[in-house]
Amino acid sequence: MVPTVEWKDGAVRLLDQSRLPSQVDFVECRDSRAVAQSIRDLKVRGAPAIGVTAAMGVALGAQTLNVDDYQAFVKQVEEICDHLASSRPTAVNLFWAIARMKERLASLKGKTIAEIKHDLIRESQAILDEDIALCKAMGRHGATVIQSGQTILTHCNAGALATAGYGTALGVIRAAWEQGKQIRVIADETRPVLQGARLTVWELMQDKIPVTLITDNMAGSLMRQGKIQVCVVGADRIAANGDVANKIGTYSVAVLARAHGIPFYVAAPYSTIDLATKTGAEIPIEERNPLEVTCIHGSHPIAPTGVAVYNPAFDVTPADLITGIITERGIFKPGQLAGAFGPQRSANKSGIVS
Numbered sequence: 001m002v003p004t005v006e007w008k009d010g011a012v013r014l015l016d017q018s019r020l021p022s023q024v025d026f027v028e029c030r031d032s033r034a035v036a037q038s039i040r041d042l043k044v045r046g047a048p049a050i051g052v053t054a055a056m057g058v059a060l061g062a063q064t065l066n067v068d069d070y071q072a073f074v075k076q077v078e079e080i081c082d083h084l085a086s087s088r089p090t091a092v093n094l095f096w097a098i099a100r101m102k103e104r105l106a107s108l109k110g111k112t113i114a115e116i117k118h119d120l121i122r123e124s125q126a127i128l129d130e131d132i133a134l135c136k137a138m139g140r141h142g143a144t145v146i147q148s149g150q151t152i153l154t155h156c157n158a159g160a161l162a163t164a165g166y167g168t169a170l171g172v173i174r175a176a177w178e179q180g181k182q183i184r185v186i187a188d189e190t191r192p193v194l195q196g197a198r199l200t201v202w203e204l205m206q207d208k209i210p211v212t213l214i215t216d217n218m219a220g221s222l223m224r225q226g227k228i229q230v231c232v233v234g235a236d237r238i239a240a241n242g243d244v245a246n247k248i249g250t251y252s253v254a255v256l257a258r259a260h261g262i263p264f265y266v267a268a269p270y271s272t273i274d275l276a277t278k279t280g281a282e283i284p285i286e287e288r289n290p291l292e293v294t295c296i297h298g299s300h301p302i303a304p305t306g307v308a309v310y311n312p313a314f315d316v317t318p319a320d321l322i323t324g325i326i327t328e329r330g331i332f333k334p335g336q337l338a339g340a341f342g343p344q345r346s347a348n349k350s351g352i353v354s
Contacts, residue, residue, distance in 0.1 A: 004161055005044060005053045007125060012056045014044045017161060021202040032061030032080045039087040046162020047236040047272055048131050051093030054084045055124040058101040062120050073113055077105055089284040090245055090314050092237040092274040097127055131164035134269040135171040137328035142172030142267055148181040150229040153219060156190045156247035157199035158234025168234040168267040172326060177209050185211040186228060188219055190247060192292045216249055223260040231257045235268040242319030242334020243280025248312055254321040267326040273341050280316035288313050
């Protein structure tokens with residue numbers, strides 16, 4: 001896959017996902033504000049990818065600072081962190097990555113500013129490398145719930161494009177495909193920004209994994225006809241009780257899956273699990289520009305001018321609709337997360353939580 005995010009020639013280089021699939025372009029961010037704006041504008045999206053990008057944004061911002069005093073340096077880095085944290089509110093990986101960069105900064109007291117700047121780049125790269133390892137571990141665990149001959153429904157994009165590489169939900173699908181299982185994928189379009197149509201379909205076609213695109217309102221009909229055997233989606237934040245915030249429309253898919261007796265799985269790394277948030281009711285839901293709904297790509301109107309629009313980017317799927325949550329440590333019932341990913345969790349060098 002084309003790298004979603006990388007440190008290249010002193011800049012944060014992002015695959016511009018707002019232009020896919022018609023154009024494969026890149027954005028080179030030379031300062032942290034450009035990184036934050038790219039997150040806001042969905043040039044990079046997907047909770048794990050946003051986290052990696054934010055970490056690199058912190059490291060990039062640190063490189064631009066021209067101070068010799070440690071405390072003054074820390075103060076300015078914290079301002080950079082605050083600005084990056086304001087870019088999007090729902091995906092918890094953003095805040096997790098920023099907190100990890102702050103912890104790393106605090107541990108470097110006593111080193112020269114030049115050494116600290118270098119170490120922050122290394123930490124952001126470690127977060128990227130760990131994310132890929134986590135996704136591959138998730139894929140191995142998740143592939144066990146996929147049987148040869150099945151058709152899998154996925155919503156939005158939770159693939160290599162939404163992570164540092166390989167993917168969460170699509171990582172499960174990739175792993176099953178790599179094991180030789182004969183599977184098919186149904187990707188719903190995911191209105192209003194069409195991440196399923198533009199990104200998931202493109203990504204699966206790159207890997208030659210059989211995929212069929214449907215509109216969002218077709219899923220129930222296909223389930224009733226027996227054409228879908230399992231659902232696998234990603235997540236932007238998982239509360240302590242197992243409630244899951246994901247792209248708007250995920251809740252509808254979960255309700256339909258329950259009505260038709262179809263397993264519904266969520267794939268996400270430990271950085272998406274927010275044990276400080278007790279239930280999904282506490283998760284902040286981002287509301288985005290009405291033009292995303294009234295226009296295609298912001299320039300082709302499909303609704304009357306002036307119509308009232310409600311455009312939440314995410315919804316919350318209650319834990320009782322979720323068959324299992326696929327993580328790098330295995331597959332858990334939603335109610336088991338607090339015990340499995342408690343305060344003592346840590347990531348080792350391979351990125352696998354222990």
